[in-house]
Structure formats: C-alpha cells, structure tokens
Amino acid sequence: xxxxxxxxxxxxxxxxxxxxxxxxxxxxxxxxxxxxxxxxxxxxxxxxxxxxxxxxxxxxxxxxxxxxxxxxxxxxxxxxxxxxxxxxxxxxxxxxxxxxxxxxxxxxxxxxxxxxxxxxxxxxxxxxxxxxx
Numbered sequence: 001x002x003x004x005x006x007x008x009x010x011x012x013x014x015x016x017x018x019x020x021x022x023x024x025x026x027x028x029x030x031x032x033x034x035x036x037x038x039x040x041x042x043x044x045x046x047x048x049x050x051x052x053x054x055x056x057x058x059x060x061x062x063x064x065x066x067x068x069x070x071x072x073x074x075x076x077x078x079x080x081x082x083x084x085x086x087x088x089x090x091x092x093x094x095x096x097x098x099x100x101x102x103x104x105x106x107x108x109x110x111x112x113x114x115x116x117x118x119x120x121x122x123x124x125x126x127x128x129x130x131x132x133x
Contacts, residue, residue, distance in 0.1 A: 008052050015051040016042060049128050056101055057128040063098050064120040101127060
C-alpha cells in the first residue's frame with residue numbers, strides 16, 4: 001500500500017504544480033508582494049475533480065467495459081485469472097483496488113450492476129465526484 005500512497009501523492013503534487021502554472025500567482029495587498037496560490041484556492045478557482053478521482057473513474061469504466069465482454073475474450077480471461085501463490089506484502093491485486101472503490105461507493109451487487117450500462121455510468125460519475133475515493 002505504501003507504493004500506492006507514494007504514487008498518489010506524486011500525482012497530486014504534479015497536478016497542483018500544473019494548476020499553479022495555469023492560474024499564476026496572486027498579489028497580496030497586505031504584504032504588498034506576489035505569493036503562490038494555496039491548494040484550496042486552486043481547487044476553488046478551477047473547480048476540476050482531483051486527478052486521482054478521474055483515474056479511478058476511468059479504471060471503473062474500463063472494468064465495466066471488460067466485464068460486459070464475453071467470457072472467452074482475452075481481456076476478461078486475464079481479469080478473472082487467479083494466479084497461484086501469494087502477492088508480496090504491500091502489493092494488492094488490481095481487483096482488490098476495484099473492490100475497495102466499489103465498497104467506498106457502497107455498490108454491493110456489482111456483478112449484475114456492471115451489465116446495466118446506465119447504472120454503471122452513474123457509479124463511475126459518483127466515483128469522480130467522491131473526494132475520498
């Protein structure tokens with residue numbers, strides 16, 4: 001899990017750096033000087049969802065797309081494949097991350113829900129809006 005948090009933090013730092021370049025500095029009249037915008041100011045100005053939320057939304061979209069395919073396709077076979085042995089500590093399976101995201105979104109019956117495109121679309125939109133995901 002440590003690797004996941006490191007990558008997530010790096011993505012957030014990169015995203016804020018880009019947003020700071022786009023929005024530029026702000027003139028502080030009290031100090032009579034230019035200063036960098038704070039992260040909360042950047043979020044208020046741009047009103048864009050977090051990059052990590054967007055990535056998780058896209059991951060859930062791809063998961064739904066893959067699970068709607070027939071069971072004989074290679075992508076679905078790889079998705080459902082259960083390799084033997086244990087994973088190294090701190091390295092969860094890709095599907096474990098999907099299950100965790102679905103639990104956070106309180107989606108219980110995803111096997112049937114993934115077949116309904118309209119329902120799955122609402123799940124992915126909810127994933128993009130949810131901050132803690």
